Amino acid sequence: MAVSTSLLILFVIVYFACTFYVARLGYKKNSQTDGYMLAGRRVHPAIMALSYGAAFISTSAIIGFGGVAASLGMGLMWLVFMNIFFGIFIAFVVFGPGTRRMGLNLGAITYPEFIGKRFQSRFIQAFSGLLVAVFMPLYAASVIIGAGRFLESTLGINYNFALLIFTVIIAFYVIKGGLLSVMYVDAMQATLMLIGMTLLLIYTYSKLGGVVEAHQALTNMANLVPQALVDQGHRGWTAMPAFNSPIWWTMISTIIMGVGIGVLAQPQLAVRFMTVKDDRSLRRAVAVGGPFLLMMAGVAYVVGALSNVYFYRTTGMISLQVVPDGNTDLIMPAFLNHAMPEMFVALFMLSLLSAAMSTAAAQFHTMGTAIGYDFYQQGLMKGQSTATTVRVTQFGIAFTILVSVILAYLLPVSIIARATAMFMGLCTAAFLPLYIGALFWKRTTKAGATASLVAGSISSLFWLVFIHAKEAVPLGICQAIFGKATLLAGTWSLVDPILVATPLSFLALIVVSLMTPQFSPEFLKKTYRRRFEDEEEDASENASHKATDSAGV
Known part of the structure; x- marks a missing residue:
């Protein structure tokens, strides 16, 4: 379907005008380094929740994982549950308050600084910043690939040109405006995403005859699964894969576990807990973040799977057979352009641009602060110089x-979902154990945290390069060194690194912490203390509940 050029130009002009206006509002409220990197610590809970959700749900979810759902089926709905339970409820209610208070007590303004100051280690901060700066471009590249593929298929423009235009626009407001600009734009873009995904769900069911008919038709198509997928455990688009099969391991360990739990250890998301003024703001944000993630991820996976019904009815082929080379990254763009009305395609293009821009902006800001603040100022300069920090951050x-764009040109097809899962798995192994130790186990020591960080990072990367077939085989490093595709065969080559590296990281944290001296009681008291405003807030909230109960009686 060709989208009207004049209609498209009008939509894009209005969209970018709104984007730059909202970004300017954030820029004007920045206050030096703290405002640039942490948004002033007084962001409204709805803004924080929408920014968090928009930074989390991107084209990698809508385009990448939507395409995976078209290939593997509705089993990905378990990922939606994990996203909401861990990514919103556990993150906001359990991890968020401690992160906010401790970050304020320690004066931390980035995630690497948060864990570095908690464990009084410049090495932890610099190493964490370097880890983010080196490996997050892989995740960022997957996001901008999704945007580029949709622009390519929708507008018929060159893929490389689409990538260039997209990244130049993001670069402008991220480099200039800082985190508050990013969060303001995120909230605006999240609203567009919500509208777009709601309309997409309605249009899809109307095209396929209703909810019940659409899902029954998909169930009845189980006999159309390609034999190659059947041999790997595929049992139909509305059934889970066969237990212990290659597809089962991919879905459970890499996708559902890797992305579902990995969200807790994402630096660009955790830092948002430190942008609100109190714990009540975090609890209030759950009511916004939960429904938002349900609509974003849930609709993408449902529509992705149901695209098989549409394509089979209209072309006689399933989704994987419609796109070139079975590239799952092209399934959702193909479905949108074939099945949806012209006006909707133009609107949804803006929704997808919003999804990609919000996540990429959060990633670029996080990578820049990791280079400029955590690695340069706190690592190389030993915290002694702050005059050039913002400038170095902008350069970072x-x-x-630039690195992310280069990777977007070089990465292979069907890479969006895998690149996302790889980065989230690495973050889980490297950061989650010491993050939990920082918040909930005062006995965690500097040596224990360092051992956990290093062990999780190295073991995760080792498993990716030498054991896990999905990465080890295409990389070819194991083949070049040892003369075989993977060091371990059979089921081991299907197990995602998160299931091996994360337990090793936890083990290193516990064992080394128990063997080394803990921090002084004075430091721990300062780190974990509740401030007056928190106590006042809780007292006020308790009084309000008592008054409500009394009125009810």
């Missing part, structure tokens, strides 16, 4: 944008 953002 520009550099990581």
